[in-house]
Amino acid sequence: MRTFCFIICFVLVTSCVLPSHGATFYVRESGADTDAGTINSPWRTIAKGVAVAGPGDTVIVDAGQYDERVTTVRGGVGETERITFKATGEVTMRGFTIEHPYITVGGFRITGHSAPSVLNGYIEVRAGGDYFHLLESTIEDGVFAIRDDFVFDAETKTISSASGGFLGAGFKAGQTLNIENATNSAAPVNTGTRLIEAITDNTITVSDGLVDDGPVRAYVSGSTVYGLVVIDGAENCVIRSNEFRNLSYDTWFVGGANNLFENNLIEACHGWDAMHFMGTNQVFRGNVIRSSPLLVYQVSPDVFENWSTSPYSNVLFESNCVYGFSGVLSSQKGAAGSMNGLTFRRNIFIDVGRFIIKNPNTAFENNTFLYVAATNSLMNSPAPHALKFEEFDVRGATIRNNIFVGCGRTRNSSLNGWYEFDAPTPDAVLSHNFVAGLPPEFEPKVGFNEGLESFNGGDPGFVDIGNPLGADGVPFTADDGLRLRNDSKLRGSGYGGVDLGAYGAEDIRPSLSVIRIGQGLVRLIWNGAAELQGTSDLSSTWTNIPSVPVNEGSSSFVDIDPSAGLKYFRLAL
Numbered sequence: 001m002r003t004f005c006f007i008i009c010f011v012l013v014t015s016c017v018l019p020s021h022g023a024t025f026y027v028r029e030s031g032a033d034t035d036a037g038t039i040n041s042p043w044r045t046i047a048k049g050v051a052v053a054g055p056g057d058t059v060i061v062d063a064g065q066y067d068e069r070v071t072t073v074r075g076g077v078g079e080t081e082r083i084t085f086k087a088t089g090e091v092t093m094r095g096f097t098i099e100h101p102y103i104t105v106g107g108f109r110i111t112g113h114s115a116p117s118v119l120n121g122y123i124e125v126r127a128g129g130d131y132f133h134l135l136e137s138t139i140e141d142g143v144f145a146i147r148d149d150f151v152f153d154a155e156t157k158t159i160s161s162a163s164g165g166f167l168g169a170g171f172k173a174g175q176t177l178n179i180e181n182a183t184n185s186a187a188p189v190n191t192g193t194r195l196i197e198a199i200t201d202n203t204i205t206v207s208d209g210l211v212d213d214g215p216v217r218a219y220v221s222g223s224t225v226y227g228l229v230v231i232d233g234a235e236n237c238v239i240r241s242n243e244f245r246n247l248s249y250d251t252w253f254v255g256g257a258n259n260l261f262e263n264n265l266i267e268a269c270h271g272w273d274a275m276h277f278m279g280t281n282q283v284f285r286g287n288v289i290r291s292s293p294l295l296v297y298q299v300s301p302d303v304f305e306n307w308s309t310s311p312y313s314n315v316l317f318e319s320n321c322v323y324g325f326s327g328v329l330s331s332q333k334g335a336a337g338s339m340n341g342l343t344f345r346r347n348i349f350i351d352v353g354r355f356i357i358k359n360p361n362t363a364f365e366n367n368t369f370l371y372v373a374a375t376n377s378l379m380n381s382p383a384p385h386a387l388k389f390e391e392f393d394v395r396g397a398t399i400r401n402n403i404f405v406g407c408g409r410t411r412n413s414s415l416n417g418w419y420e421f422d423a424p425t426p427d428a429v430l431s432h433n434f435v436a437g438l439p440p441e442f443e444p445k446v447g448f449n450e451g452l453e454s455f456n457g458g459d460p461g462f463v464d465i466g467n468p469l470g471a472d473g474v475p476f477t478a479d480d481g482l483r484l485r486n487d488s489k490l491r492g493s494g495y496g497g498v499d500l501g502a503y504g505a506e507d508i509r510p511s512l513s514v515i516r517i518g519q520g521l522v523r524l525i526w527n528g529a530a531e532l533q534g535t536s537d538l539s540s541t542w543t544n545i546p547s548v549p550v551n552e553g554s555s556s557f558v559d560i561d562p563s564a565g566l567k568y569f570r571l572a573l
Contacts, residue, residue, distance in 0.1 A: 022056025063089025127233025461488020
């Protein structure tokens with residue numbers, strides 16, 4: 001028997017298990033902060049829960065609109081004595097700033113945040129916010145507007161639009177306004193930031209600094225705040241099963257150490273970067289980044305971008321899927337600090353720009369590249385190859401067991417579509433990669449020769465290249481068209497006897513999710529043909545859960561009462 005997900009499932013379940021002791025408080029729109037905070041006498045604000053809750057306590061927030069942003073005042077003292085903030089139903093609020101350890105936030109809809117500081121986020125985890133867990137929350141709908149009829153008036157210091165909608169978009173006096181280009185032609189002359197002094201639905205009055213212009217198409221936003229910020233110094237955090245979409249700036253700015261970013265969705269980035277990463281021992285696993293056409297015309301929007309002034313080391317991107325992103329996968333910035341150790345393994349990349357790598361010990365193993373590096377954005381040029389290693393120090397590069405199909409400047413040129421180096425790299429490991437042109441011919445390439453003739457051109461043996469993610473649109477599930485057929489020549493042909501590409505013997509990775517369902521119960525949900533095992537103590541024997549699971553499509557679930565003794569769970573094959 002082969003067992004998977006020991007660490008993953010351990011972290012997830014312990015983050016969701018009911019506290020071993022502590023009070024449960026309630027927040028409701030009809031409540032009052034002068035009341036007791038009980039289920040029958042709830043508080044009115046989340047801030048009241050933050051002020052009162054201590055280690056082991058849980059604050060349940062009922063559905064409603066809460067026009068507040070909260071900052072923690074204390075933390076928990078361990079996994080079973082966390083401070084937990086849990087939304088029931090749709091709870092809309094403006095975000096959390098985490099300054100203390102062992103805090104869990106789950107199930108919230110967070111929107112409408114704006115701030116004068118660029119290094120700010122809807123969810124902001126500062127140094128001291130160790131062991132923070134953000135689970136199953138939605139961070140969406142930034143404060144911004146795109147109009148074709150913006151008029152800028154220097155004398156009245158106003159920005160006006162006959163189509164209006166500024167109040168509904170969330171603009172408020174006191175916000176820092178950011179003005180950007182929203183067209184691929186000449187940019188507006190009033191780019192940059194201003195302070196909003198007053199606002200109506202059709203007019204924004206700013207502090208100063210406008211030049212007469214318009215009507216003109218432009219993008220204005222409440223400020224440049226991220227969806228998620230994890231500051232250097234925050235460690236052992238888990239960001240899992242959240243959705244980030246339609247924000248007004250880059251989605252993630254994440255550093256720290258030993259943090260896990262897993263099974264999140266990032267979409268509708270609008271021409272902003274999906275993430276800036278830095279830090280040590282970071283894991284990005286099972287995330288989907290998709291469907292991001294251009295609305296803002298900034299130079300080269302990136303999926304994965306290292307932050308030039310902050311080093312990274314030992315960073316893993318594994319089993320992620322990127323598709324339909326107008327921009328590039330990565331254009332690494334300066335080599336300031338010690339950038340070292342970056343691995344991309346078992347990822348799927350479809351219809352997106354190339355990687356540019358500038359730092360040592362970067363590895364690409366068992367990835368599937370489909371239509372990568374062709375022209376997919378007006379803001380970046382097409383590239384000859386999906387991977388380019390350039391400048392600085394790219395010693396220790398590894399490119400192995402990858403599939404490149406239809407990649408490069410014209411997608412079908414015989415001269416491009418795989419990888420390139422600006423200078424000789426004698427220590428690079430380059431082996432067992434497959435390259436081909438577009439279907440149905442899958443023509444071979446000129447100049448690509450790793451010594452395996454069968455890996456240059458010919459049918460790779462995809463199940464259905466025309467439907468890469470299958471009917472469900474979800475990567476790494478059984479119906480994916482980029483899985484290899486049993487008769488594929490790429491099965492078992494890779495280095496180490498493995499299948500090439502992102503799919504293989506472990507192509508559908510078991511994943512375990514845990515949610516509270518009331519009455520003291522938790523629901524454990526998993527995908528694939530796996531057995532659920534549990535134990536009361538990590539030093540004890542793992543046993544199969546006797547409950548018969550309920551099957552729903554490709555998923556199964558059981559309901560467990562943690563008070564019965566089982567506290568830790570894992571999946572086994």
